[in-house]
Amino acid sequence: MRQPEIQTAAFRVHMSIAPSPQTTAEPFDVNIVLGTTTSGAPAFMSIEELLSTRLLVQGNSGSGKSHLLRRLIEQSAQAVQQVVVDPEGDFASLAHAFNHIVIDAAAQSENGMRQIARRTRQSRVSVVVTLEHLDTERQMRYAGAFLNGLFDIDRQFWTPALVVVDEAQLFAPAVAGEVSDESRKSSLEAMTNLMCRGRKRGLAGIIATQRLAKLAKNVAAEASNFLMGRTFLDIDMQRAADLLGIDRRQAEMFRDLECGRFVGLGPALSRRPISISIGEVRTHSNASGAKLLPLPERSQEEARGLLFQANAPQIPRYVPEKTMGIEALLATMTERPAPQPMSDTEPESETDAMPEVEAVSPPLSSPPPRAAAENDRPEVSAKDGIDAVLNALFSEPGATGRSVAKLYEDFLSRCRKRRLSGRVLDIVHFRRRLVLAQAGITPAVAELPDWPQAVTIANRLDEAFQGLFLHLASAAIQDLPCPTDSMIAQACGTHSPRRALGLLARMQSLGIVDIYEELNGQRVVVLTELQWRTAPGDTSDAVPWIT
Structure with missing residues (x-):
């Protein structure tokens, strides 16, 4: 050539110019x-x-x-x-x-x-x-x-x-x-x-x-x-x-x-x-070949810390307020001064007349024999009756995975059997109670001092996120391991862990939570606004933790 x-x-x-004068290019x-x-x-x-x-x-x-x-x-x-x-x-x-x-x-x-x-x-x-x-x-x-x-x-x-x-x-x-x-x-x-x-x-x-x-x-x-x-x-x-x-x-x-x-x-x-x-070129690749560099000077402890440090941020853990133990409570009761005799003068205010502990209501007078025969079981208040129905309904296997509409119909049917007339609990409040049941929130968790903060944040979230958020908050506030995939699915009201993990991923994309994986494969979830974190937990362990 x-x-x-x-x-x-x-x-x-x-x-090479073409001979035709009509050529434009x-x-x-x-x-x-x-x-x-x-x-x-x-x-x-x-x-x-x-x-x-x-x-x-x-x-x-x-x-x-x-x-x-x-x-x-x-x-x-x-x-x-x-x-x-x-x-x-x-x-x-x-x-x-x-x-x-x-x-x-x-x-x-x-x-x-x-x-x-x-x-x-x-x-x-x-x-x-x-x-x-x-x-x-x-x-x-x-x-x-x-x-x-x-x-x-x-x-x-x-x-x-x-x-x-x-x-x-x-x-x-x-x-x-x-x-x-x-x-x-x-x-x-x-x-x-x-x-x-x-x-x-x-x-x-x-x-x-x-x-x-x-x-x-x-x-x-x-x-x-x-x-x-x-x-x-x-x-x-x-x-x-x-x-x-x-x-x-x-x-x-x-x-x-x-x-x-x-x-x-x-x-x-x-x-x-x-x-x-x-020949030579004018531009160069951003990923140029590796060059030899001197190794950094570190102690063995510093190098080990860099390799094996936790992936999740080490934020201060929430420490629940310790309640008074049984022995301390008995000590205060034995050291309490004897009651003073009643004086003829009236107390200065109604508050001063109240005792330190809640007064026990006097026993009700026994009903007539006819009334006792007509009532085979003791009378309970409407609130206690509703709580009993909800507890019995939610404790059944697979109940939290059913649809809200079917659960509510079952709830109303049981209320009628207990002679709790009318819609004693509308579907909005019923759905909130269902979220708490799915999240596994117990009275002991609800009484913790900082728990209302988690409830306040959950109320601002979309309804699909509330149960899972409270479930994670319950684990974090008690310093328990991160819930497993099956537990997360239960908190979301579904039998599909894949769907529940998709919901958790959406929460992460919205900045509600951060998810980390430790070197041993355990998962840690951090609630970003509260700065609470769960302890590392396995994802496939199906044994639930007990609160």
């Missing part, structure tokens, strides 16, 4: 300088030829693949539209020097990526699609959606564009891996369309891979230009030698290539294999 002389540092433009050929050959001569690449024949770059990690791609992109940035699919976020720095638009795939939906790809071709804007914040399966789905969006476009938008795909073995694997078949097929189909049918649509695929053996053969076979870097495995060296037309006995040369040197062949490069040392 004839090597034209260099006239600019970036690239040289050869104008003049076609041009761009030859960029990739680097220098072993003789010191410049190594050129024809972008016009590359658009028709595509390029495959191969080299082990550290061989300089990303540097080569960056050099190619920088040299042709002003001549052709560019689309870079970047799984590691290495090419985002192109936006500062060449005005590429960086697309964070993690902030978009799969359909959104497809729509953005169509707009990219319509507007002819150069973009860098970064996939670094996605897992492997989502990277494959999102890259496949974006490439299909570039491919499935109206004919009027079939303008030339370089599509650079780094780490192509991730998107076109030779064999099925741990990802789902649907994701793999979608990504592989998009890569196949790019390399096999993209030429007619103006798409020139430039794919780079660490290992040819991991790349699907029908994708690699469509490239006519090759740049092979340092390789150590025999199977990859043999495939590289076959693609370059080199005798397999000379394949050992790929092990001796230094970083940044590649063997190139193809219509856009040279008709014979040539060795190219890639």
